[in-house]
Amino acid sequence: MNGVHTTNTPGGLVEALPALFGFVPTDSVAVLTTMANGRRIGFRLRIDRREPHQRAEMADTIAGHVSRHVGSGGAVIVIVLADDLDQGMSDLAAVLDALSEPVIVAGVAHLGVFTEWGTGNVWPYEDPAHSTATVAAVAAGQNVEASRAALAASLTPTYANAYVPEGEADTALCLAVLAGTHDLTDEARVAFTRAVRNIGVRDYLWGEATAETAGRHAATWTAVALLTHRRDVAGLYAMAAMATYLSGDGARGRDLADIALKHDPEQSLAKIALTAIDAGMSPARWFEMVQ
Structure with a gap:
């Protein structure tokens, strides 16, 4: 909130x-x-x-x-x-x-x-x-759902897309979508998927979220994660969890982090998000720390 x-x-x-x-x-x-x-x-x-x-x-x-x-x-x-x-x-x-x-x-x-x-x-x-x-x-x-089951259902991955082949991440395209200047096309989904496979690019992208933009970032990462191939679920859900937490929605961020860790118990970014949420750290405090 x-x-x-x-x-x-x-x-x-x-x-x-x-x-x-x-x-x-x-x-x-x-x-x-x-x-x-x-x-x-x-x-x-x-x-x-x-x-x-x-x-x-x-x-x-x-x-x-x-x-x-x-x-x-x-x-x-x-x-x-x-x-x-x-x-x-x-x-x-x-x-x-x-x-x-x-x-x-x-x-x-x-x-x-x-x-x-x-x-x-x-x-x-x-x-x-x-x-x-x-x-x-x-x-x-x-987003406030009518029940716990409805919340879980709204965040459950559908594994709808084919596996994205290896390739270079188009960081500029990802930034444009996160900024709201480019639509979330299939090409953009590929770019985001490749981005989370590269730790440097991944950390750069989630580090671009601010108090003003975190809500848009959260919506974008969640939209990508919901339609990803199961092999990429953990990384994309971790990104969605972090952005969602930073937007002020800790409850939904926690569920997204849990899904990431269910697919990969060692997913580092999901662990960071979950630790911050469980510690009750406010997003404002997080942004102060990383400035």
Whole structure:
């Protein structure tokens, strides 16, 4: 999300979940960590709710992830989205028991009301699918899908094109497409595919992304990756992941990086993107570091 969404209520956090994860979560446990003295969201995790006999396992999984990502002065927010308030509270209790880090907000979102753990205070919230935060994210260029399955489907490679033979990468053509001055033709797809095979050209191209152009770069690399031959999936998805992360869409960037690493567990750029996303590093901070 390119804009800055602020909220002072737990209900506002529920409304922002689609912008944070790239889809509208339901029947889920969402865990967010805070940075900058609670003023910014860092690492975030969403997991499907489990059957009652699997609660302890689910809670331990969540706690293990969170323990690696809460920095000095950071804290945790736990939101359970459930169709049944009592069941949601039971899930929440298991997660809170497993966590060793300080929790500043915890509660269950159910039927338009967030019920806070411990106090019983209630906070209304807008439907996350149509909330102000979600609308603002879409207006800023982020794609928010209706479900986790829809998000995964929108990013799944189709392996539609034949394998691109070896050859020199046309860097100028790639730059023209990324700049929006040339269409993404079949010739351009070949150029991008060859570019990721050359580490020097690859690094040069992803290094050309700026805060202003990262969204266009992300859309281009994703469009190329979706229609690539399976032998080139890892590199192209890694480029799409990095550009998507730099555009401010960490949720989608994470999924793209996961696809790259599924095809090549050693894909270095995908690892870099995933590390930055999981650490909660903002794109602005990344651009400061590389200047």
